[in-house]
Amino acid sequence: MENFDWTTFGDNVLIDGLFGSAIVIASFALFFYICFVFVKRFMKTRHLDNQKSILNIVRGLFWIILVLIILSRFHIFSSIAQGIIASSGIIALIAGIAAQDTIGNLLSGIMVVASKPFIVGDLIKINGEQLIGFVEEITLRHTIIRTYENNRIIVPNNQINQATIENATLIDSTKGNYFLVPVSYDSDIDLATKIIEEECMAHPDFVDTRTPLEISTGVKPIVVRCIEFSQYAMMLRCTVNSENSFKGFEMLSDLRFSIKKRFDKEGIEIPYNQAFIKK
Known part of the structure; x- marks a missing residue:
């Protein structure tokens, strides 16, 4: 045992010898460590979601590749390791075709997080009035939107990336709300107009957007x-400005109540089709 030659043993067992194999393995290990640190810092600067899960996946892939590299240094395992590495391309191609939607969502999620067309808490509209709500969570696969009805809608990032998005929470978020009020022909139109103007301006959520x-x-x-x-x-109509769409919705609801009460008090009629009223 005292005369055991580690160098000769390494040359017989390892393809590149003891020192050559050690250098190759150490170089790859250092390279993977640097890549892992770079990915970790990049995710922190971008404030990506699910950082822990993504880092675990990256760490696992690096370890698998490093183990295959270590096995490929041994004469006895080299053919097996090379066969696994050669077949991994075919496996990756098959997996990629089978999971192309998932991969598309992941790539779209990265684009959403990187470009930041919206952030958590923003009020957005997707494809006009198709979907309106507050962004509650952004993951690499999907975006969760909370609607006015307090429902959670999960939208795949691939659809988000292809949609037309209106962000109502950007710098100028003032929303012009159309307010429609029907008034009968027998009513005092001037008084009705005055009441509408007074009630709109008196509401606490009304925003005066006039310039000096x-x-x-x-x-x-x-x-x-x-x-x-x-x-x-x-049909009388005015534009009532609010801070955002959510406050505008509540403001118009309040105005319908207050204007109806003022109209009843002042004798102004909001007409309706009496043919539908049962006797």
């Missing part, structure tokens, strides 16, 4: 216009 020049020249904060003579009513 418009204020100095006497432009009204609320302008009520008649847009149609319908069969039963004059």
Whole structure:
């Protein structure tokens, strides 16, 4: 045992000898460690979700590759390791075809996180009025959106990446809300207009978007216009600005109640089709 030659043993067992194989394995181990540290720091700077799961996957892949490299240094295992490495390309191709939707969602998730068209907490609209809600969570596979009804909608990132997105939480988030009020032909239109203007301006969520020049020249904060003579009513409409769509929805609901009460008090009628009223 004292005369045992490790160098000769290494030359017989290892392809590149003891020192050559040690250098190759150490070089790959150092390379994988540097790559892992780079991936970890990149994810932290980008604030990616599911960091722990992704790092575990990356770490596992690096260990598998390193073990195959170590086995390939031994004469007895070299053919087996090379066969596994050669077949991994075919396996990866088959897996890629089978999971192309998943891979597409992952790549789209990376693009969403990197470009940041929206962040958690933003109010967004997807494809016009198709889906409206607050972004609750962004993962590499999907985005969770909370609607006004407090439902959670899970949208694959591949669809998010192809959709037209309106972000209502960006710098200028003021929302112009159309407010439609029908008034009977027998009612005092001037009084009805005055009531609508007063109630809109009195609401705490109303936002006055007039410029200083418009204020100095006497432009009204609320302008009520008649847009149609319908069969039963004059259709009056105004634009009431709010901070965002969510507050605008609540504000219009409040205004319908308050204006209806003022109309009843002042004798202004909101007409309806009486043919549907049962006697």
